[in-house]
Amino acid sequence: MAAPCYLGWDFSTQQLKVIAIDEQLRVIYEDNVHFDKDLPEFKTQGGVYIHSDRLTVTSPVLMWVKALDVILEKMKSSGFNFSQVRAMSGAGQQHGSVYWKKGSIQILKDASSELPLHQLLKGCFAVSNSPIWMDSSTASQCRALEKALGGAQHLASVTGSRAYERFTGNQIAKIYSQNPEVYKQTERISLVSSFAASLFLGAYAPIDYSDGSGMNLLQIWEKAWSKPCLDACAPGLEERLGCPVPSHSVLGPISPYYSQRYGFSPDCKIVAFTGDNPASLAGMRLQEGDIAISLGTSDTLFLWIQEPTPALEGHILCNPVDSQTYMALLCFKNGSLMRERIRDDCASGSWDEFSKALSSTVAGNSGNLGFYFDVMEITPEAVGIHRFNRDNQKVSRFPKEVEIRALIEGQFMAKRIHAEKLGYKVLPRTRILATGGASHNKMILQVLSDVFNAPVFTIDTANSACLGSAYRAIHGLVAERNVSLADVVKLAPEPRLAVTPTPGAEELYRPLLKRYAELEQKVIYNSASSCLVK
Numbered sequence: 001m002a003a004p005c006y007l008g009w010d011f012s013t014q015q016l017k018v019i020a021i022d023e024q025l026r027v028i029y030e031d032n033v034h035f036d037k038d039l040p041e042f043k044t045q046g047g048v049y050i051h052s053d054r055l056t057v058t059s060p061v062l063m064w065v066k067a068l069d070v071i072l073e074k075m076k077s078s079g080f081n082f083s084q085v086r087a088m089s090g091a092g093q094q095h096g097s098v099y100w101k102k103g104s105i106q107i108l109k110d111a112s113s114e115l116p117l118h119q120l121l122k123g124c125f126a127v128s129n130s131p132i133w134m135d136s137s138t139a140s141q142c143r144a145l146e147k148a149l150g151g152a153q154h155l156a157s158v159t160g161s162r163a164y165e166r167f168t169g170n171q172i173a174k175i176y177s178q179n180p181e182v183y184k185q186t187e188r189i190s191l192v193s194s195f196a197a198s199l200f201l202g203a204y205a206p207i208d209y210s211d212g213s214g215m216n217l218l219q220i221w222e223k224a225w226s227k228p229c230l231d232a233c234a235p236g237l238e239e240r241l242g243c244p245v246p247s248h249s250v251l252g253p254i255s256p257y258y259s260q261r262y263g264f265s266p267d268c269k270i271v272a273f274t275g276d277n278p279a280s281l282a283g284m285r286l287q288e289g290d291i292a293i294s295l296g297t298s299d300t301l302f303l304w305i306q307e308p309t310p311a312l313e314g315h316i317l318c319n320p321v322d323s324q325t326y327m328a329l330l331c332f333k334n335g336s337l338m339r340e341r342i343r344d345d346c347a348s349g350s351w352d353e354f355s356k357a358l359s360s361t362v363a364g365n366s367g368n369l370g371f372y373f374d375v376m377e378i379t380p381e382a383v384g385i386h387r388f389n390r391d392n393q394k395v396s397r398f399p400k401e402v403e404i405r406a407l408i409e410g411q412f413m414a415k416r417i418h419a420e421k422l423g424y425k426v427l428p429r430t431r432i433l434a435t436g437g438a439s440h441n442k443m444i445l446q447v448l449s450d451v452f453n454a455p456v457f458t459i460d461t462a463n464s465a466c467l468g469s470a471y472r473a474i475h476g477l478v479a480e481r482n483v484s485l486a487d488v489v490k491l492a493p494e495p496r497l498a499v500t501p502t503p504g505a506e507e508l509y510r511p512l513l514k515r516y517a518e519l520e521q522k523v524i525y526n527s528a529s530s531c532l533v534k
Contacts, residue, residue: 202255
């Protein structure tokens with residue numbers, strides 16, 4: 001009898017990835033299909049089509065289906081033993097949507113194992129090119145939704161986010177208003193995650209609470225569709241979406257198609273698929289009070305929150321591994337490119353020089369604070385470089401080493417301020433899990449640790465959505481017995497402790513954080529005024 005294993009899938013923007021782990025959580029197989037390179041017939045660039053208006057961005061649905069055919073055939077020819085797979089789950093790029101034509105459910109159910117899926121399903125989609133998260137063509141639908149719900153803040157209070165152009169409700173509203181006939185032919189609307197789960201289930205898979213929170217349609221408290229939001233987007237939407245389910249739900253056994261064509265056990269279970277960000281939270285094994293910071297081109301924060309307070313920036317989603325709690329996402333556009341520019345200007349392009357400058361200045365930077373936004377920031381909505389001395393007077397320049405510390409302290413103070421605005425609280429057991437380019441720089445991590453007054457650990461997240469999906473597959477089988485994901489993943493490698501906070505850091509930064517938050521309001525006001533003048 002082959003040892004049991006679990007599959008995790010990731011239907012991301014540029015590729016389809018799969019990972020198999022054994023019961024000791026060791027990775028025993030991984031593979032991927034790169035859309036541009038391996039499926040050139042679809043002529044995508046970066047897995048997408050950018051339309052002539054530069055706002056509309058889509059991906060061909062059949063490309064995703066064919067990628068699944070290709071990867072399963074690769075696994076088969078490598079000798080992968082499908083019969084040992086006990087359960088699977090997966091992730092999909094968030095917000096994207098798939099429109100199933102009337103009658104498709106029957107085709108899914110009766111799929112003949114003689115043919116590849118992409119041939120069987122080629123007539124099943126009312127919209128052949130799915131809108132995805134990179135799309136920003138729905139500004140008018142966003143305005144209409146916020147107006148219908150009594151304003152941006154009220155919409156955020158209901159659904160976890162103000163209206164965003166990439167969010168699925170606004171994309172559905174656009175399709176309904178521009179192509180009512182296409183909408184009429186649609187019997188089910190899936191997210192990319194629930195679409196992928198449907199392929200394995202041989203039936204329409206429900207949307208899970210966590211990915212469903214990225215649509216501007218789900219009441220995140222009641223975990224049910226918001227009627228006013230549905231009505232503002234399109235008629236008859238509730239029956240097209242189906243009932244949302246907890247993210248740990250076992251949806252049923254795998255479709256007979258896969259047993260017949262590849263030799264999967266008919267008992268292999270499909271656990272609800274979710275979004276790539278929620279799946280990454282599982283892959284990084286966040287626990288209550290933890291915060292994960294990805295220090296990349298843009299900086300992203302993942303937070304585990306007990307009692308969220310939705311705001312005009314950031315997103316509150318239902319937690320994928322604990323349906324009683326929430327996760328929050330915050331994105332900061334001016335990440336590594338901003339750090340690299342200041343490194344080039346102030347440290348001769350050298351990270352060593354940059355680190356030396358950081359260590360030569362005192363924590364708190366003698367009261368000098370700075371805001372560094374080369375491009376229009378999302379959190380907060382502001383642009384430009386703004387420097388303030390200890391007396392809150394605006395100054396035109398800082399000495400180089402002061403500039404470097406002002407940048408790093410400012411970036412991390414903003415992260416703490418905006419996380420706390422969403423209801424996040426630093427707890428005595430809080431861990432900061434850092435990943436991405438800047439997580440290799442110990443001096444930068446020391447500032448992060450001091451500003452948050454919490455230890456910083458580093459983690460490798462190369463495949464966090466895929467790995468998180470495999471962990472969730474195991475968790476789904478035991479979740480009904482109140483076993484937590486943390487219990488399931490005890491054997492996984494621990495994150496590495498990088499730095500701990502300097503004694504006295506909390507007392508030093510508390511008044512600075514207050515000042516920084518007050519100055520931020522001034523900066524936002526000035527940015528708005530200068531935009532109006534232009």
